[in-house]
Amino acid sequence: MTHYEQTILDIVLSSHEHPTAEQVFFLAKEEEPNISMATVYNNLNKLVNENKIRKISIDGHADRYDSMVKHSHLYCVKCHSIKDVMFDDLTEELAKRVGVDPHSIDSYDLTINYICDDCLNKS
Numbered sequence: 001m002t003h004y005e006q007t008i009l010d011i012v013l014s015s016h017e018h019p020t021a022e023q024v025f026f027l028a029k030e031e032e033p034n035i036s037m038a039t040v041y042n043n044l045n046k047l048v049n050e051n052k053i054r055k056i057s058i059d060g061h062a063d064r065y066d067s068m069v070k071h072s073h074l075y076c077v078k079c080h081s082i083k084d085v086m087f088d089d090l091t092e093e094l095a096k097r098v099g100v101d102p103h104s105i106d107s108y109d110l111t112i113n114y115i116c117d118d119c120l121n122k123s
Contacts, residue, residue, distance in 0.1 A: 004035055007032055008044060009047055012024065012047070015065075019064065019065055021037070021062070024040055025040045051106065053065050056073060072109075073085060073110070074116075075111050077115060078116070090110070
């Protein structure tokens with residue numbers, strides 16, 4: 001693993017905020033002043049492809065990155081906050097429903113779109 005890749009991985013693993021690539025870039029720049037945005041994007045993509053981190057894509061918004069691969073999210077459609085939500089592992093149930101071997105499921109992505117309590121109280 002390259003030095004830049006390790007720096008980027010450490011940033012994502014230590015974050016509880018689901019950072020964007022731009023946020024990762026600014027944090028990495030503090031440790032590695034010569035790092036480029038392209039290097040950040042390339043390494044984030046590599047880490048996602050290796051299942052070391054997870055990319056969360058929300059239409060119309062910047063991709064976010066997460067350190068936990070097997071879990072789900074609550075996404076507030078008003079303020080765009082993302083929170084982790086844990087369910088029992090759904091792999092067996094998903095495999096049964098779609099008719100595949102559970103070992104063939106590498107990961108799954110469940111995002112629950114809702115309006116958070118803060119946004120509901122503002123209405």
